[in-house]
Amino acid sequence: HSLGGGTGAGMGTLLISKIREEFPDRMMATFSVVPSPKVSDTVVEPYNATLSVHQLVENSDETFCIDNEALYDICMRTLKLSNPSYGDLNHLVSAVMSGVTTCLRFPGQLNSDLRKLAVNMVPFPRLHFFMVGFAPLTSRGAHSFRAV
Numbered sequence: 001h002s003l004g005g006g007t008g009a010g011m012g013t014l015l016i017s018k019i020r021e022e023f024p025d026r027m028m029a030t031f032s033v034v035p036s037p038k039v040s041d042t043v044v045e046p047y048n049a050t051l052s053v054h055q056l057v058e059n060s061d062e063t064f065c066i067d068n069e070a071l072y073d074i075c076m077r078t079l080k081l082s083n084p085s086y087g088d089l090n091h092l093v094s095a096v097m098s099g100v101t102t103c104l105r106f107p108g109q110l111n112s113d114l115r116k117l118a119v120n121m122v123p124f125p126r127l128h129f130f131m132v133g134f135a136p137l138t139s140r141g142a143h144s145f146r147a148v
Helices: 006-022 045-059 068-078 086-100 114-121
Strands: 029-034 062-067 129-131
Touching (some): 029 045, 029 086, 062 068, 062 086
Parallel strands (some): 062 129
């Protein structure tokens, strides 16, 4: 969800708090797109982000932060896209989400769960914000598929 917009920030964090009330013993992980003044001129984005981060501190166990400005920089500088679309940005976000949750979806000896990740990576319960990194970076059009 986005932390800058009204729907992602307001309704998204309200939904997270309601899920936390209903299932207090379950681990809650979020992937949150953090706004940037270089990318958007919306005046209320800092307020939305501030209010939603407060809700994430209280109701989330792990928050994976994705910088909106970094997404645009990756698309323009690394992937050489002059005017990236939401589809291009969403492709990067979905690749990161897929990479982070791989150990939850596939069997393996070294695979872990969200609780073990939190135990090993979160020093204090309120400091559960992660910055994600991902490689290799590819654009949506760089993949070649063929019918089998």
